[in-house]
Amino acid sequence: MLPDRAQVSTFLEDAAEWHRSRANEPLLRLIRSPWSGVEHDVAAAYAALGRRGGAILEMVERGQPPVPPPQREQLLRFARNARRVLEVPNGLDETALRRSIAEIFEVAEESGTTPPAEALSDASLELAEACEPEPAGPIAPWRHHFSASSLNTFGECARKWFYKYACAAVEDPGSSASAYGKALHVALEDFHGEFPRPRRADEAAMRRRIRECVTWAFAASRDGFATAVEYKLQLRRAQRTAQRYVDWLMVEAKEAPFVVLGREVAASLEMAGRPFVGYIDRIDRDDVSGGIRVVDYKTGNIAMSASEYCEKVRRFRDFQLPFYYWARTAEGDRVTKLVLIPLKDALLDVRPIVLQVVPRSSASNNWGDACGTIGVDELERSRTRMIELSDRLASGTIAQFEPTKDSDACTYCAYAAACARRPAPERRRFGY
DSSP states (O other): OOOHHHHHHHHHHHHHHHHHHOOHHHHHHHHHSGGGSSOHHHHHHHHHHHHTTOOHHHHHHHTOSOOOHHHHHHHHHHHHHHHHHHHSOTTOOHHHHHHHHHHHHTOOTTOOSOOHHHHHHHHHOOOOOOOOOOOOOOOOOOOSOBOHHHHHHHHHOHHHHIIIIIIOOSOOOOOHHHHHHHHHHHHHHHHHHHOSSOOGGGHHHHHHHHHHHHHHHHHHTGGGSSSHHHHHHHHHHHHHHHHHHHHHHHHHHHHSOEEEEEEEEEEEEEETTEEEEEEEEEEEEETTTOOEEEEEEEOSOOOSSHHHHHHHHHTTSOOHHHHHHHHHHHTTOOEEEEEEEEOSOTTSOOOOEEEEEESSOOSOOOTTOSEEEEEHHHHHHHHHHHHHHHHHHHHTOOOOOOOOSOGGGGTTOTTGGGOTTOOOOHHHHTTO
């Protein structure tokens, strides 16, 4: 550590550079100095924000991020002194400039005293005896309802489930992608409330109405987009996607006419004494067979073929459509089709993944085909696995929630920064 005199000299040099250049770098060094009057940890936090492009004096004056009152007073005093340094007249020689700065911050170049921030810290420091570590034990059992999406999270990464559901560790601020998905879901819900049975004769009215629904839904979700440019781009994307969706509806109206029976339908089912809940985007009835079709809109990445989705179900990586099947079957519906409608890419035609429900699974699905079959036996295995996972989470016997082995799952995870055991990215694992 530098002697007090050297520390003070460095502090005054940085302040003089701040006076001459008004640059960010000397100001960051100033606030981290023990002679700034700001406690070390608080100063380090503001310096880190400043290095990311933040104007730390303005942040201090706005009270962002918030700190306890004593530290807040230290920050305000530093901000006032830093601005007073800028008011020192130009043209002073180096000695006079340093003397003026020393008077502002109340330091002396021949100082042998303790820096103000350290004095505050030392005065409140009191050592205590270390406590005995608590014995390790299992995580408290999950006493709430379950959902297919929560079990999907557990299947993807058990530790992510722990952070998200057991700890509720981070409030998800959302993203442009999630805001886009929510707004488009709302728009389609309103649209099908007015047009439950698509008809070729109503095409012009449908195209006009869906444009209005998308505009209104995105305006209501404006706060979900960080900038006006992003909002407008996502709105244009959604409008193009919605028109392609109407293209698909016109084809369906001709080849397989249907009527929409429900939108955002609550799904509630008790399986082996465990409550499961969810919401089904849409429920249709086929005009020819009278069978029920469960529809799920997808605005993110999904399986590209029926075979790929069935493989995810077999590997217990997706419980969404199997849960919806059992929820509607319990209500007395004869569910004949499970449908995923991709609404992510405005440049592609809407090409749903359609799974015909059959008594037993088969290997007849051709890889790459959008249409295929899924057996009731596969859906039964999925239900059994959902019960097993819910029993395990409710048992209170899980001591460790293991992280995923797939580093790609960590890319957009909100808890990656807190997860010390996450897998290394591929490029780092192999040294490039």
